[in-house]
Amino acid sequence: MLDAVRGGDSAAYGTLYERHASAARSLARQLVPSEAEVEDVVAETFTKILDLLGRGGGPHDAFRPYLLTSVRRTAYDRTAADRRNVTTGEIEQYDPGVPFVDPALAGLERSLVARAFLSLPERWRMVLWHTEVEHAKAADIAPLLGLSANGVAALAYRAREGLRQAYLQMHLATSPSQACRPVLGKMGSYVRGGLAKRETRVVDDHVGDCADCRAVFLELTDVNQGLRVIVGPLIAGPVLAGYLAGLGKAGAAGGALGGVGWLRRMPKSQQAALAGAVAAVVAGAAFLLASGTEPVPPKPVAVAPIPSPPSVAPEPEPPVEVPQPVPSRAEPTPQPPPTKERLNRGRPKLVASIDALGALVRDKPGIVGIRLRNVGRRATEELTASVALPPGVSVLDSGGRRGAAAGAVDPVGTVDGWSCRAGNSVRCVRPALRAGHATAVFLRVQVSADAPKGVGPSLRVRSGPLRLAATSPAGVREGGATARFAADGRVLTRVAGNTLLSCPEVVPECAAARAREPERRDNDLWPMTPLDQDDDADTRTSSWAELALPEGSRVVWAGLYWSGSGGRARKIMLRGPGAEEYTTVRAAEVTTTAMPIGSGYQAFADVTRMVRAGGRWWAAGNAVESGVSRHAGWSLVVVAEGRREPYSQAVVLDAATVIKDGAFTVPLRGLTPSAARARLDLVVWDGDADLPGDSVKLGGHRLRPDGGDRDARNVFDGSTAGRWNTFGLDVDTFHPVLGSDPALRIATKRDVLLLGVVAVSVPARS
Structure with a gap:
């Protein structure tokens, strides 16, 4: 169907919309506040992907993970403080050929599990996403792959083995110690129980004494955990749990849409743009070839053969290859003169969070943590953080007195330049935060015996023209483990x-x-x-x-x-x-x-x-x-x-x-x-x-x-x-x-x- 869409068949795209729109809505509901905006995000995302497919870009097999990444990018672009419209001429820059990394998840894509997953063929990534992250049944996935349920099970088995092999290759590329290299080479067979007794004893002894190889063994034993904990948030973002819950409620209710009838269900503001995108398929493909923006094909690296599962006939697949990402070609076009949009990209940009460390428990002390990260390209101005604590929760100074009476408050742990005072709320001030740097301040609090449950602290941050707010999703509890000490840093x-x-x-x-x-x-x-x-x-x-x-x-x-x-x-x-x-x-x-x-x-x-x-x-x-x-x-x-x-x-x-x-x-x-x-x-x-x-x-x-x-x-x-x-x-x-x-x-x-x-x-x- 994707090939058909690239050839101008809009009806094939209607089928894709019918299959995947409910998943796009489920994720969009976690990202934007209103149902009307949900429909706008979904429609805009499908429009952009159709345009990309017409230009020869976009996904080839793994449509659902690609779609979810696109939904996140669309929602982020719409809500960013310095958002700008993405014109048709800039659409290639939008193409999420790599995961869109939410600032709250920065660094996740560099983990070995994530890199191993992204190195797999798209078809394997697709079946792993549907089976291990979304927990879909093989029979439900079969139509997406053109296979029988048994064929899906076989493909999922091979994909999991491929992920293990790719993960081992990533570990070997990190230059492990000489003693670990031969053990890592046998780890795939060791996990499957395919080693001889003598070799098994050797690996047993090494894994028992080596924490690094023990970590590799645990990852390989349960690759599904890595998919859920790392790859899931990488594709669907920090709202993965909400997305999966919404997807489960939606079930198969994607609507009985056929052909291009789905186009009429879109907001009117999107219909014209989408119709124009269909008409521009041929011209867009010619432009793409002329512009030279198509990514360089990755160079395949061979991996050890992977056994087929017993008693299940696997679908024929191409030789097992783990593509390694390579840098895209540099654009030869000259740099345009500075514009307002380009200048905005160099501004500071803050991400903030506030939460209790452990739990806030009635009649006990605790700690509230505030974290800020400058994900922009310039240093901020002076930071001012105002903290509103829930009813019945009071800030304490270093002597254990309630901060409202004492005035000055001593933060807990590594202070990192912060100074705090208490009044009706807690006000903390810090010097400028450099680009790419993070900072944290921790406040010791006392929870009263009758504090209402379920209300969490909130935060407002000011730095020059920047304004942002955050609220803790968790508040006072009846019981739990309370924080004694907390610190960020080395x-x-x-x-x-x-x-x-x-x-x-x-x-x-x-x-x-x-x-x-x-x-x-x-x-x-x-x-x-x-x-x-x-x-x-x-x-x-x-x-x-x-x-x-x-x-x-x-x-x-x-x-x-x-x-x-x-x-x-x-x-x-x-x-x-x-x-x-x-x-x-x-x-x-x-x-x-x-x-x-x-x-x-x-x-x-x-x-x-x-x-x-x-x-x-x-x-x-x-x-x-x-x-x-x-x-x-x-x-x-x-x-x-x-x-x-x-x-x-x-x-x-x-x-x-x-x-x-x-x-x-x-x-x-x-x-x-x-x-x-x-x-x-x-x-x-x-x-x-x-x-x-x-x-x-x-x-x-x-x-x-x-x-x-x-x-x-x-x-x-x-x-x-x-x-x-x-x-x-x-x-x-x-x-x-x-x-x-x-x-x-x-x-x-x-x-x-x-x-x-x-x-x-x-x-x-x-």
Whole structure:
């Protein structure tokens, strides 16, 4: 049909409109405010694509992804502050041969999964989009491809294998270490279970020790996740979830349109332009050839052969090729004189967002984050951000007083030139922001016990003539994990910790339990006794943990958490690398919880002034309750800044929540979705290694921890970074892709867990 349209057959284009208009409307409804404007965007998009097809451009197979990209570009052009009309002579510049990247998703197209997807033949991209992103049935897709349902299944299988191969090629092109190269070469067969036992063991051992290859293995095991998390937003934008929901409601209701009857359904303002576009097909094609604007055909690069699926006859396909993008030819035409439109392109342009970090919970403190990015080509003028907080939410200064009374407000984390004051609203000011740079400011707030739910903070930004606004989609909640600290910049998170109770050394089996050998690794199978590892006669319990920080990094914030059974321990002792004596640390906050064997607690203290470097840190205390099913331990959580680190976002969330026979959800709000893998650390108290059924899910996918038994179905097994069994304490690290609306779901079936801390750092798309 696309070939027919290029030959001047408008009826074929009517069939395409009939098949895909409902999808275009579903996406347009997420992008523009009124239904009338939705119809205008859809009509304008179809008009432009028809013109491009008549000129020889446009898609050849993957019409739906191309259409959605075009809808986004049309909506963006209509709503941009410096919008301009796209004339017929400029239509080639509009051609979305590459994804239109929303400023909120800048950098997504550079991820390996996205690059691998875009390198595939259009037909493969089409079937992957319909099957894996839109979840369409093979029978519904068959008419779009001229295949049977079995043929669609076969093509989808080959496309997924092609995506894996292309993804591996992208990884090999990044110059991995010499030890990783042979393993990556076998990874495709390894995922399919096609390696011999000896080779499988070799790859098993390497993947178990190499975080980079483990990440590749996880990507290849579930390519669908990469398609949903990265490719979906890349094509449909940040509103992917709304688009899919609208598409599901629309179903097959594209209308019983045939021939060119769809033209009469368009707004009258679009009918003349579209009719003219049909008439100009031949002339447009001649102009395109004369102008020399046709992109240079990509040079194919051969990829390893891909096996066909068993028991399904695949559709004949051309040899598997992964086209590599090449730069377009430079235009030989001279530069026109400056115009108002051309000057506008050099202006600053801001993108703003405001959101709670984690959750705003009644009767608890929290953090509201404001982020700005200059996506224009010139520096802004001075920035002024005015924040309106929801009813019952007040800003706090560094001393914990309500900002409205104190006046000046100290932002949290890396301040980045901001200064803030509170009155009826919060007003923050910052010097000019350079082109291509981002900035963030975080405000500590207090939520009252009777704050109304569902109302989020809002933001207005002023910079010279620029004006923009943003509103948080999430407001006050009844429960959840609240933010303790947040920072943007070249930041990272690290967590260390150890137990203060262990099994009795006098019992022979205790040595095996401490060494994590199977059986009797739970604190409810032993009368737990104090663990005392230091040489200080004045301490009853003590243990150490290694805080691993990159060389040259600087600690921005450090929090000490400790927990135990029974009464609250309001103090603990801490000793850093090279120190001879302990320093007493008193709790700034203690949360008491109900546990199956009585009460438990989690205490917190800010120890930023004490913690300046990594190395071996010791904790000791005397108020520890011994006995069966008792736990006691400590954890040091750090946010550090390093010159060699990528620009990242970091947040530390406090939960102090008991999970029993169910699940607890932690929204990771306030973090910009990224294709890069995040670092996620969980501190959990009282987990038992021999009670399976614990899981951590993100976006419905189970996460596998880096340490301990590495069992995704029994995550909390009494393990930290070392090889010893840390009874009653887990410090687990994961490296997931967060996705567009990340939320952790921590569940247990048989165990009882006290979820303590969630620390996240993720490279920003910069």
